[in-house]
Amino acid sequence: MEDDYYSVESILAENQKIQCQFKIDIPDMGHLDGGNERDIKALSKIQIPMWMAYILIYSDYADFTIPLPFSARVRNALNAEARSVRLSGLVGQGGLWYGFGRMIMRLLNDIPAQEVSDVLTKTFRSRLPEVIDQAHHFAAASGSGGGAIGSDEATMAFREGLDGTERDLFMLAQENARRTKRWYETSEKARRS
Amino acid sequence: MADWLEGLDLEPNDRPRAGPSFVERARHAPDDDYPIADDFGRPNLLGAVEEEEETPFQQLTRHWMNERQAPDILPGQEMLLGRILDHVRKQSDDVQLLRADPDSSEDEHFRIMLVQTEIERVKFVVRSYIRTRLYKIEKYARWISTTAEVHEKLSKAELDHARRYARLTEYHFNQSVLQSLPPQQRSLEDDMAFMPPMIPEPDKLRPVFVHARQECPPVRLPDGTSIAMEKGRISLTPYYIVEQLLLRGEVELV
Amino acid sequence: MAAATHQYGDLATQLLVESRRSTATDTLLKYNDVLVRSIVREQRQLEALLQAALAAHPDEVAPNPLLPTILLYQTAINRNKRCLLAYHAHRIDRLKDLYWSVGGALPLLLSMPSAAPAHANADGQGNAAAAPADVRSKLSPHEVDFLRSYNTSILTLRTEAFSSAASMSQDDAGALTEDVDLMAPVVKPPKDLHVLVRVVRDCGVVHTEQGAIDFRRGHRFLVRRADVEHLIVQGFLEEV
Numbered sequence: 134m135e136d137d138y139y140s141v142e143s144i145l146a147e148n149q150k151i152q153c154q155f156k157i158d159i160p161d162m163g164h165l166d167g168g169n170e171r172d173i174k175a176l177s178k179i180q181i182p183m184w185m186a187y188i189l190i191y192s193d194y195a196d197f198t199i200p201l202p203f204s205a206r207v208r209n210a211l212n213a214e215a216r217s218v219r220l221s222g223l224v225g226q227g228g229l230w231y232g233f234g235r236m237i238m239r240l241l242n243d244i245p246a247q248e249v250s251d252v253l254t255k256t257f258r259s260r261l262p263e264v265i266d267q268a269h270h271f272a273a274a275s276g277s278g279g280g281a282i283g284s285d286e287a288t289m290a291f292r293e294g295l296d297g298t299e300r301d302l303f304m305l306a307q308e309n310a311r312r313t314k315r316w317y318e319t320s321e322k323a324r325r326s
Numbered sequence: 327m328a329d330w331l332e333g334l335d336l337e338p339n340d341r342p343r344a345g346p347s348f349v350e351r352a353r354h355a356p357d358d359d360y361p362i363a364d365d366f367g368r369p370n371l372l373g374a375v376e377e378e379e380e381t382p383f384q385q386l387t388r389h390w391m392n393e394r395q396a397p398d399i400l401p402g403q404e405m406l407l408g409r410i411l412d413h414v415r416k417q418s419d420d421v422q423l424l425r426a427d428p429d430s431s432e433d434e435h436f437r438i439m440l441v442q443t444e445i446e447r448v449k450f451v452v453r454s455y456i457r458t459r460l461y462k463i464e465k466y467a468r469w470i471s472t473t474a475e476v477h478e479k480l481s482k483a484e485l486d487h488a489r490r491y492a493r494l495t496e497y498h499f500n501q502s503v504l505q506s507l508p509p510q511q512r513s514l515e516d517d518m519a520f521m522p523p524m525i526p527e528p529d530k531l532r533p534v535f536v537h538a539r540q541e542c543p544p545v546r547l548p549d550g551t552s553i554a555m556e557k558g559r560i561s562l563t564p565y566y567i568v569e570q571l572l573l574r575g576e577v578e579l580v
Numbered sequence: 581m582a583a584a585t586h587q588y589g590d591l592a593t594q595l596l597v598e599s600r601r602s603t604a605t606d607t608l609l610k611y612n613d614v615l616v617r618s619i620v621r622e623q624r625q626l627e628a629l630l631q632a633a634l635a636a637h638p639d640e641v642a643p644n645p646l647l648p649t650i651l652l653y654q655t656a657i658n659r660n661k662r663c664l665l666a667y668h669a670h671r672i673d674r675l676k677d678l679y680w681s682v683g684g685a686l687p688l689l690l691s692m693p694s695a696a697p698a699h700a701n702a703d704g705q706g707n708a709a710a711a712p713a714d715v716r717s718k719l720s721p722h723e724v725d726f727l728r729s730y731n732t733s734i735l736t737l738r739t740e741a742f743s744s745a746a747s748m749s750q751d752d753a754g755a756l757t758e759d760v761d762l763m764a765p766v767v768k769p770p771k772d773l774h775v776l777v778r779v780v781r782d783c784g785v786v787h788t789e790q791g792a793i794d795f796r797r798g799h800r801f802l803v804r805r806a807d808v809e810h811l812i813v814q815g816f817l818e819e820v
Contacts, residue, residue: 187520483740508627
């Protein structure tokens with residue numbers, strides 16, 4: 134996703150909320166908590182959208198808790214076997230786990246940011262071959278009407294666990310395989326005739 | 327060189343396109359289809375050595391592909407375009423004459439058809455090349471109109487359009503939104519923390535697939551390592567890494 | 581308080597969800613004047629709150645105790661503004677797509693049904709009552725203006741585009757502009773010189789390579805593609 138001022142997707146992605154704990158009182162902002170308080174009180178915990186969280190954390194008005202999708206537990210699971218983690222379960226169907234991670238990185242300092250970055254890259258690398266493999270299998274299977282491939286549980290679970298970005302890649306790879314096949318077939322025909 | 331085909335993939339969700347015959351013919355376009363002016367195809371002035379000399383149409387095809395893959399706007403190929411179009415015109419005239427000639431044989435009519443088909447394909451590439459540039463020019467119009475270094479990469483017509491387009495979008499934003507906002511909120515040049523700039527620029531960090539057309543000096547990658555770009559090698563790198571090589575014609579984007 | 585019913589930026593999010601839906605369904609939605617105005621109103625309220633907070637502590641020396649509040653007002657203002665501009669920019673992009681998809685035929689674009697571009701209802705006029713709203717009714721007046729100016733700029737570009745090309749007189753350049761036809765589709769490279777078409781809507785006599793042809797509804801012709809490309813794009817002819 135292009136990080137452009139006018140990018141609809143990039144703007145909507147920043148509606149993702151994270152939990153902030155306030156370090157100070159903020160007058161007249163109590164409504165952010167959805168309650169009837171006039172002010173935000175120090176130590177209160179509120180879910181804040183990313184676009185608003187940046188300035189709060191940068192100005193040191195609030196701390197944030199590393200959200201669940203990037204918690205130690207999830208990281209351990211990813212370390213053990215990245216392909217067995219359902220990213221979509223962490224960020225919701227169609228949610229962007231990688232995009233969320235990149236936003237979290239912007240809230241962190243050098244070393245923790247680097248750690249998140251490593252988790253993102255490593256996870257992406259270890260899952261990508263499976264994404265592409267499955268996409269190719271699917272493209273091949275759908276052409277010949279065979280449904281055998283991809284029906285076993287592990288493959289299916291993996292496919293359902295793709296995050297939005299991986300899903301896009303899956304679709305692209307699938308389309309790509311279909312087109313290559315079609316191109317190959319038509320050019321074969323042309324050569325024979 | 328089948329990757330050439332990828333370039334025809336303009337719309338992700340369209341049906342399959344041209345078979346390989348176009349590719350083949352484009353690559354091996356008979357020279358007599360493009361009688362070349364004297365200064366054509368001579369060794370590149372900058373010292374790039376090409377083993378097989380490219381026909382003008384092959385050159386255009388390469389620039390077209392580069393333009394389609396590059397995040398930035400590349401120097402426009404006005405002269406090349408002019409010569410090719412000149413030639414298209416001449417060929418079209420010849421075709422008209424031959425068609426009108428009652429003495430043309432069956433065989434000649436067949437040849438005429440081939441020539442006409444090629445003409446249509448050349449025109450397609452020209453059109454797509456111009457439209458690709460146009461897309462980027464409009465996307466970055468506000469940046470272009472305030473950045474003098476970019477101007478030399480554009481033809482006069484393109485630059486004029488970029489300026490008009492920049493004014494047009496600013497006017498539209500003003501009329502539709504900004505003029506109704508409080509005066510403090512009307513600027514189109516805010517510099518805000520945690521937001522991308524309001525005037526987008528080409529993203530030179532974007533990765534591109536690059537094919538070395540000749541032996542190139544090694545390039546240094548962002549992680550500090552360097553890779554040799556030996557002839558024929560295809561690599562995936564951020565655009566800025568190969569930008570200079572591309573401008574010198576030593577590599578092409580695929 | 582004004583924000584009691586919703587959070588800052590909620591309305592703006594609604595607006596962009598429309599943009600997303602428009603992309604996902606590949607349709608042009610009606611310009612949401614009401615929502616745009618509500619957000620503009622929110623912007624005015626935020627600005628008033630911001631200015632009041634600034635004015636509450638005019639003392640230049642001591643830090644304003646309302647600074648965190650002020651920063652949040654400003655952040656909400658920036659967010660809303662970005663959403664407003666992104667919404668309009670997104671629509672402009674879609675309008676340009678539509679414009680090019682009909683080969684730059686602006687009057688046709690404005691009057692055609694917005695659901696199925698380029699393939700206007702095949703029965704010609706059809707019954708007006710059932711016809712879906714045309715593109716124009718989905719646009720704000722400023723968007724119509726934009727399209728007109730854009731069209732003018734493109735026509736100018738088209739005339740100028742080849743005039744600087746080498747070894748060419750002004751006349752040749754003009755002729756070439758016609759030849760290359762910037763407005764023709766760029767999605768698929770031409771494969772065949774000729775194309776079999778069915779006439780969907782009468783388009784009168786057109787000069788082609790084979791001479792003048794009267795394209796009457798229902799008839800079929802085998803013609804040179806380049807001669808009729810624009811008629812196909814504009815939905816007068818259909819490839820068979």
